Amino acid sequence: MIVPLHGHAATIGYCALALSALFIVGPTAWIFLNSIKYQIAIYTGAWVFEPTLQNYVDVLFSRRSDLISNLANSLVVAAISTVLALAIGTLGAYSLHRWHRRKLLARLLLGWTLVFHMIPTLTLVGPWYVLFQALGLYDTLTALVLTHVAINLPLTIWIMMTFFDEVPVELRDAAAIDGCGEFGTFRRIMLPLAVPGLVSAGILSFVFSWNEFSVALNLTSRGTATVPVAIARFAQQYEIQHAQMAAASMVAIVPALLLMAFGQRFVVRGLTTGAVK
Amino acid sequence: MNRGLAERFDGTFRHWSLWPCLGVLVALSVYPVLQLVPMAFSTLEIVGGQQTWSFTPRRNLELLLGDAVLRDSISNTLVFVVVSVAFEMVLGLFCAIFIACMPRWRGTARTIMILPILLPPVAIGSMWKLMYNYDFGLFNQMLRAVGIAPANFLGSVDWSLMAVVAVDVWHWTPLVFLILFAAVESLPQDVLEAARIDGASMWQTIRLVILPLLGPALAVAALFRAIAAFKAFDQVYLLTSGGPGTSTELISLHLNRVFFEQNQLGYGAMLSLTVICMIAASLSAGRFAAAKR
Numbered sequence: 001m002i003v004p005l006h007g008h009a010a011t012i013g014y015c016a017l018a019l020s021a022l023f024i025v026g027p028t029a030w031i032f033l034n035s036i037k038y039q040i041a042i043y044t045g046a047w048v049f050e051p052t053l054q055n056y057v058d059v060l061f062s063r064r065s066d067l068i069s070n071l072a073n074s075l076v077v078a079a080i081s082t083v084l085a086l087a088i089g090t091l092g093a094y095s096l097h098r099w100h101r102r103k104l105l106a107r108l109l110l111g112w113t114l115v116f117h118m119i120p121t122l123t124l125v126g127p128w129y130v131l132f133q134a135l136g137l138y139d140t141l142t143a144l145v146l147t148h149v150a151i152n153l154p155l156t157i158w159i160m161m162t163f164f165d166e167v168p169v170e171l172r173d174a175a176a177i178d179g180c181g182e183f184g185t186f187r188r189i190m191l192p193l194a195v196p197g198l199v200s201a202g203i204l205s206f207v208f209s210w211n212e213f214s215v216a217l218n219l220t221s222r223g224t225a226t227v228p229v230a231i232a233r234f235a236q237q238y239e240i241q242h243a244q245m246a247a248a249s250m251v252a253i254v255p256a257l258l259l260m261a262f263g264q265r266f267v268v269r270g271l272t273t274g275a276v277k
Numbered sequence: 278m279n280r281g282l283a284e285r286f287d288g289t290f291r292h293w294s295l296w297p298c299l300g301v302l303v304a305l306s307v308y309p310v311l312q313l314v315p316m317a318f319s320t321l322e323i324v325g326g327q328q329t330w331s332f333t334p335r336r337n338l339e340l341l342l343g344d345a346v347l348r349d350s351i352s353n354t355l356v357f358v359v360v361s362v363a364f365e366m367v368l369g370l371f372c373a374i375f376i377a378c379m380p381r382w383r384g385t386a387r388t389i390m391i392l393p394i395l396l397p398p399v400a401i402g403s404m405w406k407l408m409y410n411y412d413f414g415l416f417n418q419m420l421r422a423v424g425i426a427p428a429n430f431l432g433s434v435d436w437s438l439m440a441v442v443a444v445d446v447w448h449w450t451p452l453v454f455l456i457l458f459a460a461v462e463s464l465p466q467d468v469l470e471a472a473r474i475d476g477a478s479m480w481q482t483i484r485l486v487i488l489p490l491l492g493p494a495l496a497v498a499a500l501f502r503a504i505a506a507f508k509a510f511d512q513v514y515l516l517t518s519g520g521p522g523t524s525t526e527l528i529s530l531h532l533n534r535v536f537f538e539q540n541q542l543g544y545g546a547m548l549s550l551t552v553i554c555m556i557a558a559s560l561s562a563g564r565f566a567a568a569k570r
Contacts, residue, residue, distance in 0.1 A: 005378050013379055020372065021389050027447070028392065030415055031404040045413035092298025099291040109299065116306050118556055120508040122532040123549035126542055127309035127316065133323050150305035153298065181287035186294075211397040213511040214529070218537050228399035228511070235403055235515050242407060249400035256395035264388045267395065271452065272459040 028253070035246035042242050055247035059234075066222065067230055067248055074226040077141055078209040081148035085205045086198060088149070089156030094186055096157070097164040113154035121151065125218050132219065139221050147215045152205040159204075162273050163197030164190060200270030203263050210255055227252045310553070316546030323542070337547045347548065349523040350531040351555075353438060357527060358506040361445040365502055366495070368446065369453025374483060376454075377461045387458065390451040398448070402515030405444045406431070409516070431517050434524045441513050441525050445506060453498045460494035461487070507556075528552055 005013045034042055035056070041049040059067045096106050128147055129138065137143040167190055175185045191198075213228040220229060231252060234245040259267060318334040341347070376386045393401065408415040409430040417427035430440040464487065472482045488495075510529035513519070519526035519534070526534075532552070536545035 005380065010380060013375065014382070016375065017379060017382060017386055021386065023447075024389050024392055024451070027401070027404040027408060028396070031400075031407060034407055043413055045418050088297045088301055091294040095291050095295035095298075105299075106295075109295075109302065112302060112307065116302075118504050118507075118560075119310075119553050120510070120529045120532065122510060122529045122536070123313070123552055124306070124309050126532075126536045126545045126549060127312040128305075129536070130312065130316065130321065130323070130328070130542060131309060133326055134328065136326065138326070146305060149301060153301060157298065181284075182290040183287050186290065207395055211399070211511075213397075213399050213514075214533065217514075218533070228397055231397075231399045231403055232515055235406060236518070240406075242410075245403045246407065249397075249403045252397050252400050256392065256397070259395055260388060260392050264391055267391055268387065268455060268459075271391075271394065271455055 031246050031249055034242065035250045037243065039243045042246075055243040056251070059244050059247045059251070065230070065244065065248075066225070067227070067251065069223070070225050070227045070230040071251070073141060073220075073224055074210055074228075077144045077148060077226060078206050081145045081152065081209045082202055082205040084145070084149045085152040085156050086202055089153050089201065090160050090191075090194075090198065092153075093157045093160035093164060094190060097161050098182075110157075113157060117154055121214050125215055128215070129218060138219065139224055141224055143219055144216060144224070144226070147219070148205075148209040148212060151212070151215075152208055155204060155208075156201045159201040159270055159273050160194060160197050163194040167193050196266065196269065197273075199263070200266040200273070203259055203266050204270045207255065207259065210252075313546045313549050313553075316543055317550050318547075319543045321542040333543065337544050340541075340544045341547050341551065344548075346523050346526060346531055347551075350526045350528050353524070353526055354507060354509075354528045356438060357442055357445070357509065358503055360439070361442045361449070361506050362499060362502045364442070364446045365450045365453045366499055368450045369457055369498065370491075370495070372450070372454045373457035373461050374487065377458065387455070390454055393448050393451050394455075396448075398511035399515055401444065401448055402512040405440075405447075405512070406516055409440060432521055434521055437517055437521060437524045441516055444512050444516065445509060448512070449502060449505070453502060456498040456501070457491065457494055460491050464490055 036051045036053065037046070037049050038052055038054065059065045061068075092109075096110070128143075132138040132140075132143040137146075171189055171193075172185055175189045180188060211228065212226075213232070216226045216229050217232065220226065225233075227248070231245060231248045234241045234248055315330075318332060318337060319330045320333045320336065322329045372390075376383055379386070411417060411427060411429050411432065414430075416430065420427050428436060430436050468486060468490070469482065472486045477485070508529060509527055510533065513525055513527055513530060514533070517525045519530045532545060532548055535541050535548055
């Protein structure tokens with residue numbers, strides 16, 4: 001708190017706060033309203049309408065939509081790539097934290113993660129396409145998992161390194177004196193203390209993978225498409241299917257809503273960790 | 278024997294724990310970037326999983342020099358980055374300071390603010406596509422209600438780029454807010470108190486105390502956002518796909534078009550290398566300027 005407002009200023013402040021909250025929530029509410037309207041009510045822009053779940057039934061169960069299998073694909077890809085990125089990233093972060101930091105190899109690696117973060121993903125989708133074609137992995141979920149691991153690894157490394165750095169050196173020394181080996185120290189001391197970091201990195205990896213669009217668009221076809229690709233199909237057909245697009249989007253934002261409600265502490269921590277340091 | 282193995286495993290744990298990470302980065306990011314070089318000088322065709330490479334450096338260079346859309350996409354991207362980051366920084370800073378001044382509801386405000394960050398960009402694209410719709414979108418309904426002629430936000434050359442910028446501002450102002458809010462909340466209290474005791478007004482406190490202290494956080498937030506805005510793709514693809522004409526064709530959209538709609542893997546790689554070189558050049562220019570100061 002800087003200089004707390006009071007009196008009239010506070011009242012104006014609360015109004016401004018409510019207005020900005022409305023501004024943030026508004027678009028989501030608007031798409032929700034559209035998702036429970038019949039197509040005709042959308043086209044007339046009606047504010048008073050008869051609510052319906054028809055659009056949800058349509059996107060989930062109709063023959064023309066594969067949303068159920070898209071959801072399964074998204075879930076599998078996001079879950080597996082998150083676990084892999086966490087495992088690989090945590091081990092790497094520990095190594096960088098403990099031993100490598102000042103070595104040339106480590107500086108190259110960390111520098112590369114920064115550069116990798118800066119270049120547009122679409123410059124890499126081309127070579128990835130060629131690579132997976134050559135390996136026979138094109139149009140498989142495996143290919144998608146591998147690319148998502150590569151995309152999420154830098155973030156995991158940065159978050160986990162910050163958390164490892166925060167563990168007091170004394171604890172590690174105490175463990176060593178008590179006869180704990182290197183791996184034991186990692187497993188019994190460092191890892192448990194870095195659990196909040198694991199949760200933050202895991203949530204963010206999962207969300208980024210769930211939301212990821214540009215790679216999934218180009219490396220999948222009908223059977224392997226993820227949810228964002230399916231939504232884009234609704235929006236891109238020559239006759240836009242507004243109702244289905246709205247319903248599918250609502251389904252796609254469920255994880256975001258859940259995480260906002262239950263994991264916001266970790267999300268904020270993860271998003272600001274790198275920035276504040 | 279067993280014990281010796283365990284000890285060796287233990288003693289080298291901090292070394293080998295880096296290998297998986299190194300392996301993934303080399304195989305899936307270093308190698309593909311290097312792969313761009315041979316690709317950039319070739320024409321590459323993939324038919325039924327069978328790759329045919331032919332060495333055609335001149336053709337690719339000629340394509341690059343004659344690419345009128347590339348010039349449009351570079352200028353569009355620059356406008357997109359500058360305008361959206363400027364708005365995000367101003368709005369984010371304003372919200373951070375203003376919400377930090379609220380006696381209550383700060384936590385709730387922060388929770389609501391993270392919603393756009395977590396939403397799938399594609400879902401955000403479809404939300405705004407509905408709101409921008411000419412016939413029944415929210416904005417045109419409001420314009421009609423106050424008697425102004427409706428505007429074709431996404432369909433007109435004049436409006437489309439700013440319409441796309443507005444979506445980016447909505448999407449990412451909250452991230453700027455989060456970074457700056459964390460910085461504002463951790464400002465040293467004694468300095469603020471000293472300013473208050475010295476009789477500084479609210480405006481003076483903000484301008485002379487808070488802003489200078491926020492310097493590093495502001496720089497980080499601007500850099501973060503500029504990098505991500507430069508890579509923008511998902512929402513723009515959904516909203517306009519680069520149209521009308523080339524008015525919202527950003528660099529990423531152009532890359533996508535060349536690689537996957539025109540199937541020019543070779544020329545696409547040439548474009549990618551050009552983009553990477555541009556980034557490297559601006560980075561070293563930035564470092565040079567920072568070192569000189």
